[in-house]
Amino acid sequence: MEWGSESAAVRRHRVGGERRDGPAAAPPPEREARAQEPLVDGCGGGGGRTRKRSLGGSGGASRGAGTGLSEARAALGLALYLLALRTLVQLSLQQLVLRGAAGHHGEFDALQARDYLEHITSIGPRTTGSPENEILTVHYLLEQIKLIEVQSNRLHKISVDVQRPTGSFSIDFLGGFTSYYDNITNVVVKLEPRDGAQHAVLANCHFDSVANSPVGDDAGSCDAQLMLEVLRVLSTSCRALHHCCHILFNGADENVLQASHGFITQHPWASLIRAFINLEAAGVGGKELVFQTGPENPWLVQAYVSAAKHPFASVVAQEVFQSGIIPSDTDFRIYRDFGNIPGIDLAFIENGYIYHTKYDTADRILTDSIQRAGDNILAVLKHLATSDMLAAASKYRHGNMVFFDVLGLFVIAYPSRIGSIINYMVVMGVILYLGKKLLQPKHKTGNYKKDFLCGLGITLISWFTSLVTVLIIAVFISLIGQSLSWYNHFYVSVCLYGTATVAKIIFIHTLAKRFYYMNVSDQYLGEVFFDIALFVHCCSLVTLTYQGLCSAFISAVWVAFPLLTKLCVHKDFKQHGAQGKFIAFYLLGMFIPYLYALYLIWAVFEMFTPILGRSGSEIPPDVVLASILAGCTMILSSYFINFIYLAKSTKKTMLTLTLVCAITFLLVCSGTFFPYSSNPANPKPKRVFLQHVTRTFHDLEGNAVKRDSGIWINGFDYTGMSHITPHIPEINDSIRAHCEENAPLCGFPWYLPVHFLIRKNWYLPAPEVSPRNPAHFQLISKEQTPWDSIKLTFEATACLPILQILYLPASTIMTKPYVLLCSSPQRVNTFSVVSW
Numbered sequence: 001m002e003w004g005s006e007s008a009a010v011r012r013h014r015v016g017g018e019r020r021d022g023p024a025a026a027p028p029p030e031r032e033a034r035a036q037e038p039l040v041d042g043c044g045g046g047g048g049r050t051r052k053r054s055l056g057g058s059g060g061a062s063r064g065a066g067t068g069l070s071e072a073r074a075a076l077g078l079a080l081y082l083l084a085l086r087t088l089v090q091l092s093l094q095q096l097v098l099r100g101a102a103g104h105h106g107e108f109d110a111l112q113a114r115d116y117l118e119h120i121t122s123i124g125p126r127t128t129g130s131p132e133n134e135i136l137t138v139h140y141l142l143e144q145i146k147l148i149e150v151q152s153n154r155l156h157k158i159s160v161d162v163q164r165p166t167g168s169f170s171i172d173f174l175g176g177f178t179s180y181y182d183n184i185t186n187v188v189v190k191l192e193p194r195d196g197a198q199h200a201v202l203a204n205c206h207f208d209s210v211a212n213s214p215v216g217d218d219a220g221s222c223d224a225q226l227m228l229e230v231l232r233v234l235s236t237s238c239r240a241l242h243h244c245c246h247i248l249f250n251g252a253d254e255n256v257l258q259a260s261h262g263f264i265t266q267h268p269w270a271s272l273i274r275a276f277i278n279l280e281a282a283g284v285g286g287k288e289l290v291f292q293t294g295p296e297n298p299w300l301v302q303a304y305v306s307a308a309k310h311p312f313a314s315v316v317a318q319e320v321f322q323s324g325i326i327p328s329d330t331d332f333r334i335y336r337d338f339g340n341i342p343g344i345d346l347a348f349i350e351n352g353y354i355y356h357t358k359y360d361t362a363d364r365i366l367t368d369s370i371q372r373a374g375d376n377i378l379a380v381l382k383h384l385a386t387s388d389m390l391a392a393a394s395k396y397r398h399g400n401m402v403f404f405d406v407l408g409l410f411v412i413a414y415p416s417r418i419g420s421i422i423n424y425m426v427v428m429g430v431i432l433y434l435g436k437k438l439l440q441p442k443h444k445t446g447n448y449k450k451d452f453l454c455g456l457g458i459t460l461i462s463w464f465t466s467l468v469t470v471l472i473i474a475v476f477i478s479l480i481g482q483s484l485s486w487y488n489h490f491y492v493s494v495c496l497y498g499t500a501t502v503a504k505i506i507f508i509h510t511l512a513k514r515f516y517y518m519n520v521s522d523q524y525l526g527e528v529f530f531d532i533a534l535f536v537h538c539c540s541l542v543t544l545t546y547q548g549l550c551s552a553f554i555s556a557v558w559v560a561f562p563l564l565t566k567l568c569v570h571k572d573f574k575q576h577g578a579q580g581k582f583i584a585f586y587l588l589g590m591f592i593p594y595l596y597a598l599y600l601i602w603a604v605f606e607m608f609t610p611i612l613g614r615s616g617s618e619i620p621p622d623v624v625l626a627s628i629l630a631g632c633t634m635i636l637s638s639y640f641i642n643f644i645y646l647a648k649s650t651k652k653t654m655l656t657l658t659l660v661c662a663i664t665f666l667l668v669c670s671g672t673f674f675p676y677s678s679n680p681a682n683p684k685p686k687r688v689f690l691q692h693v694t695r696t697f698h699d700l701e702g703n704a705v706k707r708d709s710g711i712w713i714n715g716f717d718y719t720g721m722s723h724i725t726p727h728i729p730e731i732n733d734s735i736r737a738h739c740e741e742n743a744p745l746c747g748f749p750w751y752l753p754v755h756f757l758i759r760k761n762w763y764l765p766a767p768e769v770s771p772r773n774p775a776h777f778q779l780i781s782k783e784q785t786p787w788d789s790i791k792l793t794f795e796a797t798a799c800l801p802i803l804q805i806l807y808l809p810a811s812t813i814m815t816k817p818y819v820l821l822c823s824s825p826q827r828v829n830t831f832s833v834v835s836w
Helices: 028-035 071-094 110-122 130-153 217-221 224-235 258-266 266-270 298-307 313-322 331-337 367-385 416-438 446-478 490-516 522-546 554-574 579-591 591-611 621-645 651-669
Strands: 011-015 018-022 156-163 166-173 176-179 186-193 200-206 244-250 273-281 287-292 342-350 401-406 410-415 686-698 703-714 760-767 776-786 791-797 818-820 828-836
Touching: 028 071, 028 176, 071 410, 071 591, 071 621, 071 651, 110 130, 110 224, 110 367, 130 156, 130 186, 130 224, 156 224, 156 258, 166 258, 176 258, 186 258, 200 224, 200 331, 200 367, 224 244, 224 367, 244 258, 258 266, 258 331, 258 760, 266 273, 273 331, 273 367, 273 651, 287 298, 287 313, 287 367, 287 401, 298 367, 298 401, 313 401, 331 342, 331 703, 331 828, 342 367, 401 416, 410 416, 416 446, 416 522, 416 554, 416 760, 446 490, 446 522, 446 621, 446 651, 490 621, 490 651, 522 554, 522 621, 554 579, 554 591, 686 776
Parallel strands: 176 818, 200 244, 200 273, 273 342
Antiparallel strands: 011 018, 156 186, 166 176, 186 244, 287 342, 401 410, 686 703, 703 760, 776 791, 791 828
């Protein structure tokens, strides 16, 4: 029988319960006899009985004093390793433009684009229907397009059309509703070869804004001003285009994608479009992320990969966004669903804290950010407008793509069917690796199978209990009114929920090491728990691949590289244990999966953290963030759990983590961390929406049965008005708005039907609204239909650049609310609503 797998210099063994170091020697006879005794059945080892372990084969040697990995060195090393990776990720994200400044002939000029930006944002908020949107901005756009046309190359021809469509459509976004629009504005530019073309690519952007923001980014940097500069560069190019390039400046995007619907369903040029690029924003500046492509049409991904100068794309973002987790939508849906056209969706995601606020101004957008977005969009548009595939797009329609960028340097893209083959090859590698161990005779592997299954159970228990722990903390924090304490100080969430997760995982495994794996080799346990982590990620890979998700490539990375690393360092680990060389090569082998994981985790928190500040009053943001942090921590810790068993002790690490968590918890409970900030350099405001409204309720006969006026107040986050009431005592729970059960949407004019997300709102009595030209409502007819419903026809006359929602009492239930908008001086609109 072989005596362990220690180094030749030192063999460790236990005799009579004592630990001692000594030279290589044969095991004492009585020890050899005990080693051959059967193991106690079950994972617990039974009562206080000493657990015996065969020391041969994979079992390795028993733990001895001074033989384990130094706790301080291991903890410090792992912390520095993760910190170094995080620094590398941060550096890659801050590097916006990889080449020198542009501005030469034929290249995108960010300074010229900034000039457009400043002119547009100087107009102020541009709500649909307002003079700022319908007159001033449209006039500026037409003026600039005319100047561009004068400067254009004779190879190209520019045509301009101002469209003012009227229409309606139903959409299943936010529970579903029907949107009606009237006389909205689109400015459409067609850039084509002098001899014309039969096919076109569309670049979509919008110039309208929300009511309370100049919106330097969502309707500026990533939209109108950027496309003006793209148009200028394309029109002055000395190279003729093969296809048309349509640029749509739409004036009603913030009202739920209305202008894009008006264009794609009504404009005569729309029939030429074979593909599109849509520009959006969920933040201010930074890198623009490709977060949707297709549907199918893998050639579009290949076009982006081939053309984009500064790529930033992820199929993970696509699958997360299309899952509906993020309560948002873009014009991509309109072109996909109503135009049956494939496309590419891009958006800025950085600094979503000031998105759609008064802080969303032109000066906060870096010129480098404009430059990189312009470089990318110009290059991709050029590629598509000269591509032979555009004319025959239907031939290349089928199939999905796995695509992801590597630190913004380049994009890896391949068909999903190839991805599935790669994934299952990786799975086969794990099956061969683990199968060899699990299927070997018991006398060679000891009780590896039982230890593996018990270790898997311990790992799952550690993850489950850590999740429960952080959720209990999050719920308590929410109940005492201290939600969002991390909103302005993200490190607070890491110190509170991250440390709690790590401490609980270490605690559970330390208990297992001390009371179950008492006399078992450190090296053997390190190998077992590495195999368990490999198995868990392999199960994830199989599940995601079976579900047809392209995001499965992440699990493939988290299986393939650790497996290769294990095979490379196995021999050294067997001979010398967890020494410096092993640790260095082990961490080096984990470099790619951990680097990419941190890269993705940054994007997750960059997107979700600001969203939790506007996710409504019903979703506890601490619970959501704690769950995400716990999940990320479990993933990142999975291949480091074996270090718990290789280390001599974990007491100091657990004590440090627990102390940090406890101190942070006490500080949060005491209200030390205020959630919001008005710091000009980095504002993180609280979102409160106030509307001065006059409500009139009508019965089925068209008679007014109730009328009131007030300031309707909505806090967009979970804290409601708790931070405002001390400063404005009039806004308190005594004026909480009551739901009008006899009216849709509780009787309030929701800009979007999000009442199910924001159930806590306030209604402060106020004088009636006195518009220059009041809105009028009149019931024209009421008709009983054969299918036991009532058809109501009514007229609404309005000229307000505000939203009007028409309500009916509960006896008349509208299946979908109608959103009515008017941008003309005076319009009379007739509608029919079928109710029952």
